[in-house]
Amino acid sequence: MxxxxxxxxxxxxxxxxxxxxxxxxxxxxxxxxxxxxxxASCWTALTFLGPPWCACCGRPFEFDIGGDALCGTCIAEPPLYGRARAALAYDDASREMILRFKHGGDESLTRLFARWMVQSGEELFASEPLILPVPLHLWRRVRRRFNQSALIASDLARATGLSWDPLSLERARRTPSQGGLGKTARRDNVRGAFQVRADRRERLKGRHLLLVDDVWTSGATAEACIRACRKAGAAQIDLLTLARVL
Ligand SMILES: [Zn+2]
Ligand SMILES: [Zn+2]
Incomplete structure (x- = not known):
């Protein structure tokens, strides 16, 4: 009461x-x-991502080359995820706002970002995936007081009516920050850094998952999460991020 x-x-x-x-x-x-x-002027400065784009990784195409076209990278090296989508390009116009969100915990920013992600990820919601935020290690969560991916995931779940699960995927070990590392170093840094909790494996088995993160830089973090979910028997894993480095 x-x-x-x-x-x-x-x-x-x-x-x-x-x-x-x-x-x-x-x-x-x-x-x-x-x-x-x-x-209006901040809105037009941002680069929102949308079709035409690669049906797999969501990289924007300059021209519409038809329905399910794939980019050269996805053809040469099919990624681990099913499909990936991002709402925004991570660039000079979006950087400050995203960093403020990452470190400040502004709830109204979360609502705004989730709204954009609902639009850009529309086709990923159709198969009713279980939404999974990329986990933050406990010590980092304590320092920041919150996990920004979990905030977005819960807003996405509310907006789409889908379920979300912040508990099944967890950090297996502490990893140094990815900042300043090259692609290979990033991959080595997070290799084996995530795991699905043994008592929650059954929940993910055979499920379609939607992994949610704030910024997609090299894809190394997402890749490590996807490997962990695959190990637990997830059927398909898509990726939705707020922003993406292009
Ligand atoms: Zn403005
Ligand atoms: Zn692609």
Missing amino acids: IGGLGTFALESGRRLFDLVLPPRCKKCGALVVADDALC
Whole structure:
């Protein structure tokens, strides 16, 4: 009861706060008309990703070459995931906002990002996958107080009505930050770093999974997660990220 009242008071307070303070652009702080939105100039500076793109990895094509066309990389070396999609290019325009989200825990940014990811990942939701966030190691989660991938995953689950599971996939060991490492070094750094909890393997067996992360850089982290899920018997694993380095 007390919890309920507390939530009510908090919600009311928040609404009052929203009435007093007009909504601002989530990127530059300029006044905007709606909550959780960007102003027109920040919006146009961002590179949103969408078709035409490679049916497998989601890399944008310059021209529409037809339905299920694949890029050269996916033909030469088929990736471990089924399909990958990202909402945004990770570039000068998006970097600051994404880093702020990674380290700041701004809930309204999470809502905005999840909305974009629902759009770019639309075709991945059709087979009703179980949504799995890339886990953060405990010490890093303690330092940041939250796991940004789990925040996005829970918002995606809410928006799509799908289930999400933040417990089955876990870090098997602590890994140094991937920052500043090359592609091969990144792969070595996270090799074997993830595992599916033995008592939760049955949940993933034969399932279609959707792995969720914030930024897709070399793909090494996702690859290590996918290997762990495969080992647990997952049938197909797709990947959805907020942003992608192109
Ligand atoms: Zn703006
Ligand atoms: Zn591709």
